[in-house]
Amino acid sequence: MPYRAPLDEYNFLFDHVVGLDKVRQTDRFEDASDDLTRAILTEAGKLCEEVMAPLQRAGDMTPSYLENGVVRTADGYADGFKAIAEGGWIGMSANPEFGGMGLPMTVTTAVNEMMSAACLSLQLAPLMSQGQIEALEHHASDAIKDIYLPKLISGEWTGTMNLTEPQAGSDVGALSSKAEENGDGTYRVSGQKIYISWGDNDFASNICHLVLARLPGAPAGTKGISLFLVPKYLPDENGEAGVANSLKVVSLEHKMGLHGSPTCVMQYDEAKGWLVGPEGGGMAAMFT
Template sequence: MPYRAPLTDFQFLFDHVVGFDQVAKTEMFAEATPDTVEAILSEAGKLCETVLAPLQRPGDLHPARLENGVVRCSPGFADGYRAIVEGGWVSIAASPEFGGMGLPMALTSAVNEMMGSACLSLQLNPLMTQGQIEALEHHASDEIKALYIPKLISGEWCGTMNLTEPQAGSDVGALRTKAEPNGDGSYAISGQKIYISWGDNDFTENVCHLVLARLPDGAPGTKGISLFMVPKVIPNADGSLGARNSLQVVSLEHKMGLHGSPTAVMQYDGAKGWLVGEPHKGMAAMFTMMNNARLGVGIQGISAAEGAYQHALAYAKDRKQGKTPVAGSGAIIDHADVRRMLAVMKAEVFSARAIALSCAVAIDMAKATGSAEWAARAALLTPVNKSFGTETGIAVADMGIQVHGGMGFIEETGAAQYLRDVRVTAIYEGTNGIQAMDLVGRKMMDGGEAAFRLIEEIEQNAHSVRAQYPNMATAVWNAAESLREATELLVGQDMNDRFAGAVAYQRAFARVLGSHFHLRAAMAEGHDGPRTALARVAIKRLLPEHIALLAQARAGAAELYALTDEDLAA
């Protein structure tokens, strides 16, 4: 499928909307100069357009398969992966101490989005490795760091994370995988894990699994879980490969989408592993990787949305069908309803992309400055980004099928693949419902302080441009004030009442935040151009949704539990 990297949009967001200039001014990220950013975006864009995009359909049509215990990957994926690692795209944000570039997560996020739009199934592999590198940098011993991180950065080895078990889905604390001390500093890991993205491949020398397991003295629940590095092939002290470990891929899942990405059932039978972090503190260590992945999965949603939008736009400009009251090319893009769908798709992609990059900027600023306020903002935006990014991917891909009409339902057009591939993103790395509960629960333990600070910024920005953009600015200010009032009510609610309205609240938050970024884009444009026109679409047509969403958020849980199990089954 042809793909055009949206370089101009990334550059505009960095320069005018998400505050990337603050990141570049820090000592830690001083090398992220405008020239460097432009060069990296340009080179990554070329890779995605010319090397990765041609792999999208072959990966779907020729899925990864398991043959005699060996995973055989989709045609061309080995070459695509080689191009990714040779360009250094796995390690943009990794520490220079181990061979990484040490550049901001915001820049990594832009590159990841482009790779995901080009070929989402393959992009999932380096995304997992990036998260593992970060987890090891924060929690592993010096010996493990020195042995594993350079190989992960070089792409010779790749990484996974192993949480889920057949009886323990989102309830990770119910896991049964055991870790027994071997007496030599290593542990024997035994158990089964499911849904392991890129659990194996046929193009890297080694696959490094981060596995959650329970030590013999581990308490029940999440507080007794530890984290272990369990490699497919046990490395020697010098990094060369030694004996094959006692683990195997039992099967590959037959999935709705992401066919090129092998999702494995992993069996560990006394496999040798090494503790990462402190005993019984595995969830804290794994959350480093999971939060990285949650940012990345939100971006995967945007990747699919951008790909689906480009695909639909090209079809709409080419397909001749019917007559319209307005003069045009004769293609279906002249029809008001098709034009509506395309405008909404483009506006949603902008909102989601701005939220994701704003989250990445907050992560970078927290890392560079040690600021608790930036860390709180990053924490607040992570579930919003994950949920809204993935919901946008699903909605835009679905709308892309609609733009194609009957041809969208025909697999040969490729429109349906975007929806099939992106659907899982709302489920993995914590379902969007779990993200919403995290937002209104853990992320509001500060009494809503981080949320109120962000809402205040939105209101101040809108107030500052009421003279130039009276209608749009007033709408954004009013929406932010409604969000403030709902947040004040929420932090005083019983927790289950919060949970009942959490998904609606989270989406309302994203609606307001996305409109804020559209307004900032119009301000930066400074005239009545295409970004201002797009902002009007977002603010006039999409922002009003927040009213109904906040009504749901305030409703509480009573009427839900008034329906008994029997009532629901009737």
């Protein structure tokens, strides 16, 4: 059955259920008028119907696979992600200072829901970047923001979130990944993470991993967890993707569905990373 974006339903929710009119009365979102949000939903609906929905079956028929350490994505997914990125949909709620639209999260959530209904396997890629963007906006240093946020928002680089380990699933506090200082403001991050959605792809020039790990002497449990930004390629002096970092995709998880979305086992072997947020504040920073 072809996908049809439920625009009328979302506009009804905006007007009569969630109180978007009150959000529009704030200084921050005063430009998010009814006409603007309706136009945004309309354009997002077209993307979902015409670009993303046709990729749903392609993701299951020609799933992602690992080749020589690089994830090869499903047929059409690179073009689909390019359409998402060029439309500005990754940075809908991101800070305009770094290229985002600065729209209310309510609008972003509606668009994300439509994209998920059209093709969840592909939509998880921009969703992971959105989660990283929000964490960096709130907790990263200005230097990290200047390098990473414009590229994540534009879709040139993509983001992931690394929590789960083989022995630490719902009990995240049991994780054993570790980080040690290099003495220059960077850290050596080591450990294995599993179930990492879009842990790699063949269309972004860099994949930026947010990794939960434990510093030496950190207390047990979640209070001892810190957050680190660990890119696949280390930025050079110009802020572009440079030399490869010491991390790799070990394998892809075998799943009953969502075959177009590569769910990776990631290995970090003293990979270079940067602390995001305070020591021991990893859980709060990751889930901002």
